[in-house]
Amino acid sequence: MNSHILHIGLQICAHDFENFYCSVLGFEQIQNFELTAENSEKIFQIAGGADVKVGFCRELQLELFVTKSNTCKSFNHICFESDRIADIESKALKYNYRTVLLEHSGTLFLMDASNNIFEIKPIK
Secondary structure, eight states: OOOOEEEEEEEEEHHHIIIIIIIITOOEEEEEEEEOHHHIIIIIOOSSOEEEEEEEETTEEEEEEEESSOOSSOOOEEEEEESOHHHHHHHHHHTTOEEEEETTTTEEEEEOTTOOEEEEEEOO
16 A cells, blocks of 8 residues: 555644744644534534644644634544545445545545544545
């Protein structure tokens, strides 16, 4: 299988963004987008959306899901690319794991029984 980690997604409190991630860790933002309430519910089972800041702490790419406070459920996830998305989805469904396939991008979200979330993007 041809794959590698693309980014790690972390849910953070708004007050930590500037002080902790930018000032302490040296986070350099390269992109910002809004996670819609619909996709937030569908993928992460969290009501409401989030402001997402994408950038680097040295060579590690992070997606920071900025929220007002922490919750039991989170946007934390690991993302990698694969050329076997259909095979992975098929096996996950066989074992009754929750999956969400975003048709427009071909990205698969896969959850284990402990609510660990994996985002698998197709190799371009």
